[in-house]
Each structure stands twice: as structure tokens, then as C-alpha cells.
Amino acid sequence: MINGDTARRLLRTMWRVRCFEERVAQLKRTLVVHGLIHLSIGGEGVAAAVCGQLRDDDAVYSGHRAHGHAIAKGAPVDRVMAELMGRVDGLCQGIGGSMHLVDAEHGFMGATGVVGGNLPLALGTALAHQLAGGDQVSVVFFGDGAVQAGHFYETINLAALWRLPVIFVCENNGFAEFTSRAEHSTIERVNDVVAPYGFERETVNGSDVPAMYEAFARFLSKARAGEGPFLLECLTYRRRGHYEGDQQKYRDAAAEDEWRERDPIARLTAGYFDQDDAAAEIEREAAAEIEAAVRFARDSPFPDPAITAKMVYAT
Amino acid sequence: MSDEITFVEAVNRTLARAMREDARVIVLGEDVAEGGPYLVTAGLAEEFGRERVRNTPISEGAVCGVAVGAAQSGLRPVVEIMFIDFITLALDQLVNQAAKAHFMSGGQLSVPLVVRTQGGSGQRNGAQHSQSLEAWLTHVPGLKVVMPSGAADAAGLLRSAIADPNPVVFVECKALYFRRERVPDPPEAIPLGRARTLREGRDVTIVALSRLVEDAMQAAERLAADDGIEAEVIDPRTLVPLDLATVASSVRRTGRAIIAHEAVTAGGFGSELAAQLQAAAFDYLEAPIQRVGAPYTPVPVSPPLEDAYRPGAAEIVRAARTALEWGEYDAEPWDHGAIAAS
Numbered sequence: 001m002i003n004g005d006t007a008r009r010l011l012r013t014m015w016r017v018r019c020f021e022e023r024v025a026q027l028k029r030t031l032v033v034h035g036l037i038h039l040s041i042g043g044e045g046v047a048a049a050v051c052g053q054l055r056d057d058d059a060v061y062s063g064h065r066a067h068g069h070a071i072a073k074g075a076p077v078d079r080v081m082a083e084l085m086g087r088v089d090g091l092c093q094g095i096g097g098s099m100h101l102v103d104a105e106h107g108f109m110g111a112t113g114v115v116g117g118n119l120p121l122a123l124g125t126a127l128a129h130q131l132a133g134g135d136q137v138s139v140v141f142f143g144d145g146a147v148q149a150g151h152f153y154e155t156i157n158l159a160a161l162w163r164l165p166v167i168f169v170c171e172n173n174g175f176a177e178f179t180s181r182a183e184h185s186t187i188e189r190v191n192d193v194v195a196p197y198g199f200e201r202e203t204v205n206g207s208d209v210p211a212m213y214e215a216f217a218r219f220l221s222k223a224r225a226g227e228g229p230f231l232l233e234c235l236t237y238r239r240r241g242h243y244e245g246d247q248q249k250y251r252d253a254a255a256e257d258e259w260r261e262r263d264p265i266a267r268l269t270a271g272y273f274d275q276d277d278a279a280a281e282i283e284r285e286a287a288a289e290i291e292a293a294v295r296f297a298r299d300s301p302f303p304d305p306a307i308t309a310k311m312v313y314a315t
Numbered sequence: 316m317s318d319e320i321t322f323v324e325a326v327n328r329t330l331a332r333a334m335r336e337d338a339r340v341i342v343l344g345e346d347v348a349e350g351g352p353y354l355v356t357a358g359l360a361e362e363f364g365r366e367r368v369r370n371t372p373i374s375e376g377a378v379c380g381v382a383v384g385a386a387q388s389g390l391r392p393v394v395e396i397m398f399i400d401f402i403t404l405a406l407d408q409l410v411n412q413a414a415k416a417h418f419m420s421g422g423q424l425s426v427p428l429v430v431r432t433q434g435g436s437g438q439r440n441g442a443q444h445s446q447s448l449e450a451w452l453t454h455v456p457g458l459k460v461v462m463p464s465g466a467a468d469a470a471g472l473l474r475s476a477i478a479d480p481n482p483v484v485f486v487e488c489k490a491l492y493f494r495r496e497r498v499p500d501p502p503e504a505i506p507l508g509r510a511r512t513l514r515e516g517r518d519v520t521i522v523a524l525s526r527l528v529e530d531a532m533q534a535a536e537r538l539a540a541d542d543g544i545e546a547e548v549i550d551p552r553t554l555v556p557l558d559l560a561t562v563a564s565s566v567r568r569t570g571r572a573i574i575a576h577e578a579v580t581a582g583g584f585g586s587e588l589a590a591q592l593q594a595a596a597f598d599y600l601e602a603p604i605q606r607v608g609a610p611y612t613p614v615p616v617s618p619p620l621e622d623a624y625r626p627g628a629a630e631i632v633r634a635a636r637t638a639l640e641w642g643e644y645d646a647e648p649w650d651h652g653a654i655a656a657s
Contacts, residue, residue, distance in 0.1 A: 059388065092421035102420035109387065110420065114411050120377040121412060124384020124392075131341070131366060131390065138384075151407070154377030161372070311418045312456050314425035314480035 002210045006052075007272040010209050011279060013048035014265050015286035017068040020077055023290050024067070024084060028244045032298075033084040035097050036113075038065040042207075042239035045264030046171055047072035049212035050139060050232075053220055059109045059125040061118040061140040064099045065171075066111035069141050074106030077289060078296035087300035094303045095311060116146035119155040119168075126164040126228070137223040138166045145176030147190050159229040160197040167219050168194075168231040171206065173238040178250045191233045199229050206236030207262045210271070237262040317499045323492045325466035326355050326431070329473045329502060330393060334363050337391060340477060343369040343378060344395030344431075351395060353433070353492050375401050379408035379430065383482075386428040387416055391477060399434035399486060400446050413482040414457030425480045429473070433487040435526055435577050436625055442613035445621075447578035449524075452484050453554045453587065459483040459507060460554040464528035466496040468552055471505030479507065488525045488577075508556035512565070516545035519635050520565040522588065523550060524576040527607070527626065531575055534631035544639060554584050562588070563595035570601035571638040575631050580608030602641030605634035 002010070021039045028037045040047065043065075051060060051072035062069040067084075071077055075091060083090030084098050091103050099113035109125060112118045122140035129136045146152055147170070159166055170190045174181050187193050191203045200219065204211045212234055219230035239259065241248045260266055273279035320328070333340045342359055348370045350357030360368040371378045375396055382392035396402050402409070409430065416424045436445035452460045459481055463469035469487065476483040513528065514535050523531035528550045535546035547565050551558055566572045572592055574585035585606040592604055607630045615621055 061384075090421070092419060092423070095421050096419040100415075100419040102423050104420065104423040109384075110416070110424065112412065114407055117380070117407055117412055120380025120408065121384035121387075123377070124381040124386070124390075125388040126384075127381060128385045128388035128390045151376045151380065154372070154374035155380070157372060158374060158377050158381065162369075311422055313459075314417045314422070314427075 002213055004272065006213070007268060008278065008282065010048045010052055010213065011265065011268055011273070012282050012286065013052055013072050014044040014209070014268070015283050016077060016289065017044040017047060017071050018265060019286045019290040020071060020081070020293070021067060023294060025240070025244055027294070033098070034086050035099070036064070037084070037098050037244040038242065039240045039244065040065050040068040042262065042264070043171055043173065043236040044068050045209040045212060045268070046141070046169065046206055046234045046236060049209050050169055050216050053213070053217060054107065054137070054139065056105070056107045057136050059107050059122065059136065059138045061109055061122045061138070062111040063115060063118055063142055063146065064111065064113050065143070066099070066101050070101045070103060070108045070111065073103070073108040075101065075103040075108055078293035081293040082297035082300045085297045085300070086302060087297055088303040089296070089300035093307060095307070116142060116149040116151050118142065119146065119151055120158070122166050123155055123159055123164055126166040127162070130164060130226070135224045135226070137220060139169060140166065141169050141171060143176065144170060144172040144174070144181050144190055145184070147193055148176070148184050156194055156197055160199055163228060165223040165226055165228040167216070167223055168229060170231065170233045171236045172233055173236045175238055175242070177242045178246070189233065191231065194231055199231065201231040201233070203233040203235065206234035207264045207267050209264050209268045317497045319495045319497050320466060321493050321495050322466040322469050322487070323353055323355050325470040325498045325502070326473060326487065327357060327359070329470045330356065331359060331362060332501060333474070333477045334359065334367065339389060339391045340393065341367045341369065341385070341390055342393045342395070343371055343382060345371055345373055345397050347395050352397065353489065356395065375404035376408055379405035380412065382428050383408055383413045383416065383426055386426045387424045391427050393429045393431060393477060396430060396432040398444050399432045399448050400443050402430070402432055402448060409452070409458065409482065409484070410455050414455045417481070418457060426482045427480045428482040429476045429485055430482070431485045431487065433489045433492070435488045435490050436614045436621060437490040439616050439618060439621060441616040445614040447576065447609070449486050449554060450578060450582060450584045450587070453584055457482065458555065460486065461507060461552070462486045462525045462554060463552065464523070464525050464550050465491065466494065467498045467502065468505060468511070470498050470502035472507065472552060474502060474504040475507050478504065483507070486525070490526050505552070507553045508558055510549050510551045510558035510561040512547065512549050512561065514546065514548040516547040516569070518544045518546060518569055519571040519573060519638055520547045520549060520562070520569045521573045521575060521631060521635065522562055523548065524584065526577055527575040527631070530628040531631055533628040534635065537628065537632055538635055542636065544635065546635060559591055559595060563592060566592055566596040567599040570599050572600070572604045573607060573631060573634045573638060574604065575607035575626065577626060578608055579611055580606050581611050583608050602638040605638050607631050607634050
């Protein structure tokens with residue numbers, strides 16, 4: 001069981017991500033934010049439970065559905081919003097965009113738009129930590145769709161072989177882009193895919209934030225002691241399409257009662273904030289913060305085009 | 316002080332020196348702790364331990380990705396891809412991750428990574444172990460591409476590559492590995508982006524890469540002896556960044572240019588260099604820029620076939636004569652290396 005302070009902190013993170021993404025969905029319809037936008041509504045609990053236990057010097061890598069991970073890891077929401085709008089005050093000066101967020105100061109070492117391409121990078125950071133003798137850990141988020149890619153197996157094998165302090169966090173939402181997991185693999189649980197490698201792994205309900213928090217905490221304390229790797233599979237629910245604009249002809253609209261069952265915010269609120277207006281206050285504060293972030297981002301200018309050529313090589 | 320050592324020894328000593336000077340330098344790749352098939356990394360595991368000289372599984376993609384992650388987290392990895400043909404398996408990490416991390420992060424990340432690999436034909440290894448794929452890499456902004464033509468340049472350029480804050484693909488040539496040359500000890504760093512003029516001449520400029528540099532020198536001697544033609548020979552040494560100024564200033568003097576490399580001519584780096592040269596020296600050109608490279612076929616194994624496939628001094632001489640005789644008579648168009656027609 002998590003305590004009340006932790007529950008408030010996790011709820012606050014989830015509401016910040018939820019409000020951010022719902023606002024981004026609106027802004028995408030009027031093309032104020034740019035490019036392919038992949039939202040994690042329904043999966044905020046994973047970002048909150050995992051990143052909420054990490055330090056700035058721990059590394060997090062993510063994929064194309066990365067807003068929540070970046071925000072939960074400490075990236076300022078106003079600068080994430082400015083990045084999505086392509087503004088100079090964005091995290092990456094507007095150059096990276098939604099799928100390529102980086103906030104090195106807070107240990108968010110990067111999102112990547114190539115499914116599974118982030119997996120070996122997390123291993124490299126873990127190797128750097130290990131050789132330097134620190135207790136930092138490296139965490140990589142990926143979806144079940146990445147598991148069928150070759151670099152997943154290469155990375156899992158290498159992580160197990162080198163016993164690196166890396167925690168693989170799979171968000172198994174049952175869909176790889178438009179297609180259900182059943183059409184991509186005969187193995188339903190990612191946990192089972194990695195079984196032969198022999199490292200510790202666990203599958204948890206991705207709507208149950210305290211359960212994820214505790215499972216991740218167990219892996220984290222061992223990883224801090226230099227053990228690894230670990231895999232945490234979170235069974236999540238993707239409330240929206242693969243990307244904003246996806247017509248989702250491949251699935252029925254989620255029944256509202258199913259959504260209520262699987263919404264991690266509703267579940268945590270029911271479990272910890274019964275007859276307590278603290279939850280509503282947390283939601284209001286998050287919404288106000290996101291509105292301020294939108295104003296900040298809108299006020300930020302677009303970058304000078306000369307920056308493009310200057311940013312290709314480090315000097 | 317300088318020793319006459321092989322290309323392999325020059326790379327080996329430079330790696331060892333870099334690892335001694337900087338604890339952040341690590342070496343990883345298939346069989347590197349055993350020295351690898353050409354012994355380039357021989358002895359490193361013994362001196363620096365298997366933590367810093369890491370054998371990897373045959374997983375080029377993940378190994379490159381590990382190196383990218385390690386590089387953006389403070390290490391200076393030197394990865395070996397045993398044959399450049401296998402770089403195909405690591406291209407996602409090189410093209411989508413390494414090349415773009417600095418850019419996409421708005422300058423927050425940098426990737427001081429060296430990918431050492433070797434290419435080229437001549438050892439009857441066939442179509443999947445003999446290619447010259449460097450042009451692909453030059454097409455990706457964010458990567459640097461180095462192609463040394465001898466032991467001394469290999470040592471000096473590798474020093475600079477390891478010190479560089481960007482991902483550098485260091486393309487060695489297997490046919491040059493056991494050539495000996497005097498190499499200063501310690502080797503001086505040779506800055507990336509500085510061409511070397513090996514021979515001065517007033518009649519024609521021969522720009523040659525890697526193995527073809529020696530062929531260009533032989534061709535120049537033959538042209539001088541047989542035709543009285545004085546060829547200038549330039550080795551750009553690095554394709555990205557490219558020292559266009561040195562090459563273009565030579566071509567403005569000679570009015571004629573030959574570009575020679577072992578890669579397939581069509582779409583090879585010579586095509587890009589020819590385009591840049593004609594823009595930089597159009598008014599000075601007396602003849603079309605001639606390209607010497609391999610024909611538009613994969614590399615065959617059978618010795619007479621591979622020997623016929625490989626461009627060398629004879630092709631450079633022929634290209635130079637074509638350029639020198641241009642306009643004097645109706646020269647037969649030379650379609651060596653033309654892209655396949657449908």
C-alpha cells in the first residue's frame with residue numbers, strides 16, 4: 001500500500017499528464033501543435049508510478065508516445081507544450097517535436113520515433129553508469145509493438161548477458177499501431193517472451209497505480225544495488241487511437257463502463273480520495289497549470305531558421 | 316620518432332593510446348577482445364580488461380545502439396563493425412539515433428562515437444564481404460565519414476575521430492591492412508576536413524579515396540613517363556567534412572579532374588564530388604569530370620572476375636587520357652560504371 005502523500009503525488013502527476021494531453025488533442029485539431037501526435041490517455045499511471053520514484057540522474061528513454069513519461073520525469077509542461085508547438089522555448093528549441101522530446105537536465109534522455117529503437121540506448125546509458133560505479137538506473141518505456149522487432153531481442157539478450165542495471169517497462173496496451181497483439185504474436189504476455197533469459201519480471205495491471213508503484217519499487221532497489229535487468233509489464237488501456245486523427249475503424253468504441261474500470265485516475269481516486277475534495281482540487285490545479293503552459297507556448301516565438309544548420313554537429 | 320608499421324598496427328596503437336589517455340574510451344564489437352579477424356584490437360583486452368574491451372554477440376544494431384546510449388551518457392565508445400557490409404544491420408541506430416541526437420535534442424545531447432569498419436574487395440570474399448558503402452553514410456547529415464589511405468593517416472585521423480564530439484564512421488580498407496608505412500610515434504592528430512596533396516602537377520587533378528590513392532600515384536607516374544602528363548594527386552581523407560577548397564583550387568589550375576574510388580561509380584561519393592566541383596570550377600573545366608569506380612554489379616568471387624571488377628591505376632590512366640584528349644577528336648564515350656538501363 002502506498003501512503004496518502006504518495007497517492008496525492010501520483011494523482012497530481014496523472015492529472016497533469018491527462019490535462020496536458022486532452023489539451024494537446026484539442027490543439028491538434030486546429031494544427032496549433034504539429035506532426036504526428038500519440039496520446040497516452042489511460043496509461044498515465046505507468047508514467048507516474050515509474051518516474052515518480054526516479055532521481056534526475058536516473059535515465060529514462062521513451063518511444064513515440066512520450067509526453068507523459070517526459071512530464072512525469074520532471075520536464076516542465078510549458079516547455080513540453082512549446083516544443084509541440086515548434087517554438088524556440090520548447091525543450092529542444094522546437095527542433096525535436098512530439099516524438100523526440102529530450103530533457104537532459106531531468107534525465108529524460110530521449111524519446112524516439114522508431115519503435116524499439118530506444119531499447120539499446122538505455123542499455124548504453126546503464127553501461128556508462130555501471131562503469132562509472134554509480135547507483136543510477138536506466139529505464140526504458142516501450143509498447144508491446146516493439147517486442148516483435150529484432151532490436152528487442154538483441155537488447156534483451158545483451159542486457160541479460162551483461163547484467164546491467166536497466167529496467168524495461170513495457171506498456172502492453174494490446175495494440176501495435178492499428179493491429180491487435182493477437183495478430184502480431186502468438187505470445188500474449190511480453191513477460192513470457194523474455195522468460196528464457198532468466199531475469200526477474202512481473203506483469204501488473206496498468207490501471208492499478210499502487211500495484212505498479214510497489215512492483216517497480218522492488219526492481220528499483222535491486223537495480224540501485226547494481227542488479228539487473230528487470231522487466232515490468234503493465235497492461236494498459238489506450239483510450240485514444242494510435243495517433244490523433246486515427247479513425248479507429250479496427251476497434252469498437254470503448255464502452256464507458258469499461259473505461260471507468262480501467263481509468264487509472266478514477267481507480268486511484270476511488271481507492272484513496274473517497275469523499276475527499278482534495279482530488280478535485282488536484283485536477284483544478286493541473287488544468288490551470290496546463291492553461292498557463294498553453295499561454296507560455298503561444299507567446300514563445302518560432303525559432304530563427306538559421307538554427308537548423310547550426311544544430312547538425314556538436315562543436 | 317617514427318616506426319615502419321602496418322595500417323593494422325597503426326590503428327591498434329592509436330586505440331591503445333586513446334584508452335590509456337582517457338578512461339572514457341571503450342572498445343566494443345564482435346570478437347574484439349580476441350583481436351578480431353584482422354587483429355586490429357589485439358592485446359587491448361589484455362591491457363585494459365574485458366570491461367573496457369567488450370566482446371559482443373552478433374547484434375550489430377543493439378551494439379551500435381548501446382554505443383550511442385553510452386556516448387550520450389559520458390563514454391567515448393569505439394565500436395567495430397567487422398565488415399562494412401554488416402553496417403546495414405546497424406543503420407537504424409546510426410541514421411535515426413546517432414546522427415540526429417544532437418539535432419533533435421536542440422543541442423542537449425552529443426554522441427562522441429566512433430564506428431570503425433572496413434570495406435573493399437580483393438580477397439575473393441564475394442558480394443557480401445567486399446562492398447564499399449561509404450556514400451550511403453555521407454548522405455546522412457550528422458555523421459562524419461573518414462577514409463584513410465595509409466597507416467600514418469589512419470593513426471592521425473583516428474585520434475581526431477575519437478576526440479570528436481560527433482558520431483564518426485571510420486572506414487578502413489582491408490586491402491591496405493598489411494601495408495607498411497612510417498608512422499610518427501606518437502601520431503599527430505590530423506584534423507577532419509583537411510585534404511592531403513600527395514603529388515603536384517599542372518595538367519590534371521586526380522582525387523582518390525582510400526586504396527585508390529596508391530593507384531592514383533602509380534597512374535600519375537605512368538602518365539608522366541608515357542605521355543608527359545603531370546597529374547596532381549589529392550586524397551580528401553574525410554568525405555564529411557569535405558575539403559572542397561583544396562580540390563577545387565587544384566581543378567581551377569589544371570582544368571581537368573578525375574575522381575577515383577573503389578565503390579560502384581553510380582551513386583558513389585564521386586558523383587557528389589563531381590557535382591560540387593563543377594559548381595565550384597565550371598568556368599575552368601576543359602573536359603567533363605571523369606569518374607573511376609566499380610561497374611554497376613555486385614562483387615564476384617572468381618579471381619579473374621574480381622580482378623576485372625576492381626578499378627585501379629589502368630582505369631585512372633584511361634580516364635586521365637580521355638580528359639586530356641577531350642575535344643581533340645571524337646572520343647568514344649566512356650560508359651564505365653554506368654547505372655544499369657532498364
